[in-house]
Amino acid sequence: MTFRDKLLDTSSRNHSLLCIGLDPQPGRMPVQDVAEFCRAIIEATSDLVCVYKPQIAFFEALGLDGWRALKATIEAVPDGIPVLLDAKRGDIASTAEAYATACFDVLGADAVTVNAYLGSDAVEPFLRRPERSAFVLCRTSNASAPEVQDLATPDETGGSEPVYMRVATLANTWNSAHGNVGLVVGATYPAELAQVRERCPELPILLPGIGAQGGDLEGSVAVGLDADGGGLMLSASRAVLYASSGADYAEAARAAALDLRDAINAARTEGSTAQDG
């Protein structure tokens, strides 16, 4: 099964566009063991998500133990649910191939986030296996994102467009071979998301920043869905993982995930009702 197939299946089965980001920070965790913590979160929420997104940095910060915990975490995700590794890798040629080997073969992820500042050379090595996907950073949700991503550059009509729209166009090109490219667009700027969705009607979009980061859930769903009412993964990490700092953390995570899934679905229904009417 390809990443896209797994995503569609899981999203449909769980009636969910919720992505849970696995960002284990030992200082905030009610248990010591990172793999145990992540496994408990996964077991408590696997019928509520469309994808899991482990953030590799938090595992790397723990050295060898973290690397082991990341592998165990990915293995703990039930078969059929896709794993999108948030690694934001960006290098070229044999180096990019080595990263693809690490993410896909060693760790077993179905997809990975990548940075396209180095252009096609940094993305294509991740796309050679049609069953895996690469999600290209397009417009991120952080305060300093405009410094590079919003720089104005001439467009094809004689006007101008921001750099991130050029990246969106490149992503369409990269998608043409195997249909395995996605985008990362922050949830704090629905206007940008609307532009990107218009440019890239067929690409799945990962939307970090709902939950703790305070992204605009309703606004994002209203403009970000694809023609089939999906194609969007709304990601929350801390709001789910650290919903409780006590022994009931897994139950609290489930409750937070359920609330988010249902809030997203309510926004989807609203959108389709508005369209129908």
Add this chain to the structure above:
Amino acid sequence: MTFRDKLLDTSSRNHSLLCIGLDPQPGRMPVQDVAEFCRAIIEATSDLVCVYKPQIAFFEALGLDGWRALKATIEAVPDGIPVLLDAKRGDIASTAEAYATACFDVLGADAVTVNAYLGSDAVEPFLRRPERSAFVLCRTSNASAPEVQDLATPDETGGSEPVYMRVATLANTWNSAHGNVGLVVGATYPAELAQVRERCPELPILLPGIGAQGGDLEGSVAVGLDADGGGLMLSASRAVLYASSGADYAEAARAAALDLRDAINAARTEGSTAQDG
């Protein structure tokens, strides 16, 4: 000692601007053990370099064993010689801090390469410790680099400049707090390097792509040195590591490194003679 101090000291002691990139690829190595291979290269060349640059992707591709080998490789670098970890990390907030912990505390690197597509938020967490440095990807040497890096954007004079020059300007700003920012500029385009050096007279520049990638060594040295005749690290990996595929690989690496160091120094002398005359 800061990264900058180590770099100046080692460069002066070894009379060298040569950076050796440690890119272990088991299929090309004459010995099985990655840590042993890297240690032998380091022992054979440590009086010829100004810095070592391990490429983390090649270690990650080997999983847990690779992570162990990377740590052992960094530990094998003699005290006082700086280690610049080529990781091209680029994320924000607590995630970027986790990467800084992994690179600096867990692995013990003195500096790391970073990607600034996400802006200041992705760079500043690496700069909070004045003794460590971050090298920002500016203009890379690969064929598809222009797709994003060369996009034209308005400059301050009403004209236009490529995106990478805007990144160079941002790097100057980031450098103002602790003087611990550097740049990565490819060796295949001396004209771009000249522009960047003019914009950033004080920043050390890592120049990958001499040796196997066929970068322009003389042209780069002619335009890339700082006012003190240094500030440039010319990096070769495969041309040194795989100079021989036999049991004499360490001796062959030393011979290749010596040739490169001396070729760089010849170009430096030529430059200063041309300036004097």
